[in-house]
Amino acid sequence: MKDEQHTTSLSVLRISYLDAMQRGSGRAADQVVQQALDSGTVAGEVYLDIFQPTAYEIGRLWQNNQFSVAQEHLATAIIERQMGELHPLFRPQPPRSNCPHTLVIGCVPNEQHRVGARMVADFFEADGWEVHYLGAAVPISSFVEMAKEFQADLIGLSAQMVYHVPHISEFAHELNRHSLNNIPVMVGGMPFVQQPELVNTLNVRFSAADARQAVDRANRMFAAPGSAVAPPRPPEAAPLATLEAFQQARRQIIQYATARSLERDNEVAPLGNRAEQIIAAGFEFTTRMLETAMALQNTTLLEEQLAWGNQRQPHDGVTPAHLLSRFMLYAEAVSAMLPTDHAAAVNQYVHWMIARQQEIVDQSRNSNP
Numbered sequence: 001m002k003d004e005q006h007t008t009s010l011s012v013l014r015i016s017y018l019d020a021m022q023r024g025s026g027r028a029a030d031q032v033v034q035q036a037l038d039s040g041t042v043a044g045e046v047y048l049d050i051f052q053p054t055a056y057e058i059g060r061l062w063q064n065n066q067f068s069v070a071q072e073h074l075a076t077a078i079i080e081r082q083m084g085e086l087h088p089l090f091r092p093q094p095p096r097s098n099c100p101h102t103l104v105i106g107c108v109p110n111e112q113h114r115v116g117a118r119m120v121a122d123f124f125e126a127d128g129w130e131v132h133y134l135g136a137a138v139p140i141s142s143f144v145e146m147a148k149e150f151q152a153d154l155i156g157l158s159a160q161m162v163y164h165v166p167h168i169s170e171f172a173h174e175l176n177r178h179s180l181n182n183i184p185v186m187v188g189g190m191p192f193v194q195q196p197e198l199v200n201t202l203n204v205r206f207s208a209a210d211a212r213q214a215v216d217r218a219n220r221m222f223a224a225p226g227s228a229v230a231p232p233r234p235p236e237a238a239p240l241a242t243l244e245a246f247q248q249a250r251r252q253i254i255q256y257a258t259a260r261s262l263e264r265d266n267e268v269a270p271l272g273n274r275a276e277q278i279i280a281a282g283f284e285f286t287t288r289m290l291e292t293a294m295a296l297q298n299t300t301l302l303e304e305q306l307a308w309g310n311q312r313q314p315h316d317g318v319t320p321a322h323l324l325s326r327f328m329l330y331a332e333a334v335s336a337m338l339p340t341d342h343a344a345a346v347n348q349y350v351h352w353m354i355a356r357q358q359e360i361v362d363q364s365r366n367s368n369p
């Protein structure tokens with residue numbers, strides 16, 4: 001009964017809040033927020049049950065030409081001001097003496113919609129995380145530098161416009177280039193609310209539909225690495241033409257991936273002057289396994305070979321994390337050397353290996369923290 005009343009009062013408050021926004025009255029909007037807090041609504045609910053649905057409704061009204069651009073700007077400015085005012089309520093009380101994890105979060109390049117990322121940031125702060133919120137449209141290279149400087153345990157990327165989603169893949173490459181691909185990346189924004197399966201095509205750990213789910217998934221991932229991520233889905237069968245194109249390009253793919261791997265000094269140093277030979281032989285092996293898996297449409301054998309490789313390779317100075325970054329470079333090589341449709345079909349298999357290898361890296365990190 002109490003829950004029912006609470007839901008009713010939230011829907012009444014939402015109507016009053018939208019009304020305040022339609023009148024462009026910050027003062028009326030403040031009264032609604034005050035009323036919500038007085039009636040026991042917590043700050044997180046004000047965010048997710050009042051601000052967020054109102055913003056979505058304003059978007060719909062704007063789309064239908066019933067809200068002007070100026071009205072939308074005013075409403076967003078009010079929401080952002082109120083978020084700043086509510087922010088102290090998202091600080092854990094009493095303050096935590098040690099923060100277990102650090103999050104660096106912001107929007108991908110050109111992405112101006114920053115309210116969602118800011119909400120996610122505040123929810124993590126309330127959960128006791130150390131949070132660095134970078135705001136809208138962050139250039140990839142400086143985002144990555146910041147993540148390095150703050151020793152991020154988790155990176156959050158927000159993309160609202162679907163045409164900004166490719167920046168997420170660029171971001172993953174940049175992390176990889178800095179040997180930071182061990183930092184998990186979570187993503188969110190409208191494209192992932194509408195098509196959660198999009199996440200499987202990107203090199204990231206998980207997406208979340210809202211700020212509450214994001215905290216929940218992140219904590220589950222840290223409690224049991226791998227659990228927040230959907231188990232890698234077996235790829236679809238590769239067409240024969242793809243297999244042929246892959247076989248024709250195999251030499252260039254191996255050369256490209258080997259050359260890129262040799263640029264990564266810290267991963268190459270343990271291999272001494274045999275580095276090129278060891279890495280090229282590893283890629284040769286990877287290529288054969290991929291060819292076989294595609295021909296037989298079977299990923300079990302890849303799984304077994306990964307398990308074998310992860311046991312054998314450390315004896316040659318190759319850690320599970322090194323294997324992971326090499327698989328990522330291999331995916332890059334496939335994209336560089338094959339026409340787009342063949343590359344996508346082959347990379348389904350490579351991404352499957354990357355996802356599985358990521359789980360292995362997490363498990364090994366967990367057992368040797």
Ligand code: B12
Nearest residue numbers: 055059112113114115116156157158187188189210211214
């Ligand atoms: C305010 C607004 C703007 C403002 C943003 C200002 C600001 N300071 O943020 C401005 C004016 C800049 C703007 C510009 C544009 N906008 Co606009 N905008 C909106 C609006 C009305 C609200 C956005 C918002 O604040 N949402 C509230 C937040 C809380 O919700 P959220 O972002 O979804 O976040 C939640 C989850 O998605 C998730 N999440 C979000 N990020 C992350 C990150 C991680 C890591 C995780 C785990 C989760 C997560 O958790 C969040 C909190 O629970 C939306 C409507 C809508 N449906 O969202 C349109 C909307 C997104 N905009 C739209 C459009 C078209 C544009 C423009 C192209 C318009 C134009 N012609 O210029 C430009 C593009 C600008 C750009 N390059 O990015 C369309 C997009 C349509 C589409 N299908 O692509 C929308 C949907 C409006 C509509 N209905 O048509 N916009």
